[in-house]
Amino acid sequence: MNKDLYIYNSLTSQKELFKETSANEVSIYVCGPTVYSSSHMGHARSAIVFDTIVRFLKFIGFKTNYVRNFTDIDDKIINRGIEEGVRPEDIAEKYKTEYIEDMESLGCLQPDFQPSVSENIPEIISLIEDIIKKGFAYEKNGDVYFNVQKFNGYGKLSKQSIDSILVNTRLEINPNKNFGLDFALWKTAKENEPYWSSPWGKGRPGWHIECSAMSRKYLGENFDIHGGGRDLIFPHHENEIAQSECVSDKKFANYWMHNGLININKEKMSKSIGNIINIREGLKLWNKNIIRTLFLTHHYRTPVDFSSKKLEEIEKTLLNTKKRVPTNESLSTKFKELWVSAMLDDFNTAKAFGYYFKFINDGSLSPETDSEVSEFEETMGISGWRDENIQSKKDTIVDEVRIKQIIFERDRARKDKNWIKADELRYEAEELGVKLLDKEGKTTWEPC
Numbered sequence: 001m002n003k004d005l006y007i008y009n010s011l012t013s014q015k016e017l018f019k020e021t022s023a024n025e026v027s028i029y030v031c032g033p034t035v036y037s038s039s040h041m042g043h044a045r046s047a048i049v050f051d052t053i054v055r056f057l058k059f060i061g062f063k064t065n066y067v068r069n070f071t072d073i074d075d076k077i078i079n080r081g082i083e084e085g086v087r088p089e090d091i092a093e094k095y096k097t098e099y100i101e102d103m104e105s106l107g108c109l110q111p112d113f114q115p116s117v118s119e120n121i122p123e124i125i126s127l128i129e130d131i132i133k134k135g136f137a138y139e140k141n142g143d144v145y146f147n148v149q150k151f152n153g154y155g156k157l158s159k160q161s162i163d164s165i166l167v168n169t170r171l172e173i174n175p176n177k178n179f180g181l182d183f184a185l186w187k188t189a190k191e192n193e194p195y196w197s198s199p200w201g202k203g204r205p206g207w208h209i210e211c212s213a214m215s216r217k218y219l220g221e222n223f224d225i226h227g228g229g230r231d232l233i234f235p236h237h238e239n240e241i242a243q244s245e246c247v248s249d250k251k252f253a254n255y256w257m258h259n260g261l262i263n264i265n266k267e268k269m270s271k272s273i274g275n276i277i278n279i280r281e282g283l284k285l286w287n288k289n290i291i292r293t294l295f296l297t298h299h300y301r302t303p304v305d306f307s308s309k310k311l312e313e314i315e316k317t318l319l320n321t322k323k324r325v326p327t328n329e330s331l332s333t334k335f336k337e338l339w340v341s342a343m344l345d346d347f348n349t350a351k352a353f354g355y356y357f358k359f360i361n362d363g364s365l366s367p368e369t370d371s372e373v374s375e376f377e378e379t380m381g382i383s384g385w386r387d388e389n390i391q392s393k394k395d396t397i398v399d400e401v402r403i404k405q406i407i408f409e410r411d412r413a414r415k416d417k418n419w420i421k422a423d424e425l426r427y428e429a430e431e432l433g434v435k436l437l438d439k440e441g442k443t444t445w446e447p448c
Helices: 041-059 075-084 088-105 121-133 162-168 207-219 230-248 279-285 288-296 308-323 335-344 349-361 367-380 398-415 419-431
Strands: 006-009 014-017 025-030 063-068 137-140 143-146 183-188 203-205 223-229 253-259 262-264 304-306 434-439 442-447
Touching: 006 253, 025 041, 025 207, 041 063, 041 088, 041 223, 041 253, 041 262, 041 279, 041 288, 041 367, 063 207, 075 088, 088 279, 121 137, 121 143, 121 183, 121 207, 121 230, 143 230, 183 207, 183 230, 203 207, 207 223, 207 230, 223 230, 230 253, 279 288, 288 304, 288 308, 288 349, 288 367, 304 308, 308 349, 335 349, 335 367, 349 367, 398 419, 398 434, 398 442, 419 434
Parallel strands: 025 063, 025 223, 223 253, 262 304
Antiparallel strands: 006 014, 137 143, 143 183, 183 203, 434 442
16 A cells, blocks of 8 residues: 655645655644633634544554644733733633643544643743844844844745735834834733743743744754644744744744634634634534534535534434445455545545445445444544434534624624614524523523
8 A cells, every 4th residue: 555645735835745854753733722712613623633634644653743832821811811800821721721621522632742832931032032143033122023024035835925915914003113024022011911031021922933932842943744724824834934944044844734714604703703613612512523524524725614504414424324234244345545545645534534434335344344444433533433422412503603693793783772783683583592681791692
């Protein structure tokens, strides 16, 4: 069986033959969550994608060194702490713990390392000092900024020139910056904010520097695969490349992998329209194997529509598959060869699942091939699903998503004193079997 693995590299926009930096070992860094709220299905997709990639790499004989970070100091975390009247670190710890539990509930393996920014401040400060010494950063009034114009090739990942970025990017007015696209490596702490002592005064890291510092610490200056959602390509991953390569004079990551984003009922998932589905909400309604299968029956680079209809289709497919029995016990198949071949072609889980359903539903998998089925299910993270009750706990998740949207739209209508619109939305909620409850400035709901 051919064991050549090809990966689509976002940096070169083409599939490339994978060659590990260390024999039989693969080093992977994936950007993790900013822990200021409950994790949602966008986080779930990225985690499931890279969990399956790691599982497959192990299956074909690689040892993996998998790192996924936590951003546990950020403006959003600070603001959430102010809203709830607690310390930012308490907010971060709460949602960090919740995220780890959610990943376990989704059947994801724990990474080898899960570092947090707050645990790696010395490494971050050391990297910033190196960047300054190399002449790629400057300090002004306690802030430190990366000088984008000094780094040749800035924009190579996102395929943009500096001029085009300037045209297409809304830039903040900041008197401490020498150039609009320069980005913060270190920020002076504001009053009552968490801070650490540094050569430039009391402050905290910028967002982009943290991943460069932690990947360097755990994987070295050059490693195999850097992953994350495609929304991170610019500016986050672009800036990681610049601040890392300017110091090392080496390629930062050899292969860049970006998973596609998700839509909710064919709409972009967005807090502005109130259609965020938290992982815990989803798992109350749908078995983890249905959620995993929905995501993995799409190629990791394509978008996924997360909807009740799609989940129901997956549920029916799995339940039908569960009932199938072999029709010929001595029938020989090429199932393993085919699904492994699909995965070797840029981790094509969609094609691999196509073979899985075809062979089982055709009755082509005999008792002699049970081990092959088990290998596949273990690699996809759905092992044991046949022994579970995978049927949904409710008929639909769409109504709950719509209810959240109704509450969001109604709050906006009430703020605008559009009482007619607010009443219409209340009636719509009642038609869905839901009673809206207004209390202490917040709206909740309960079944009628």
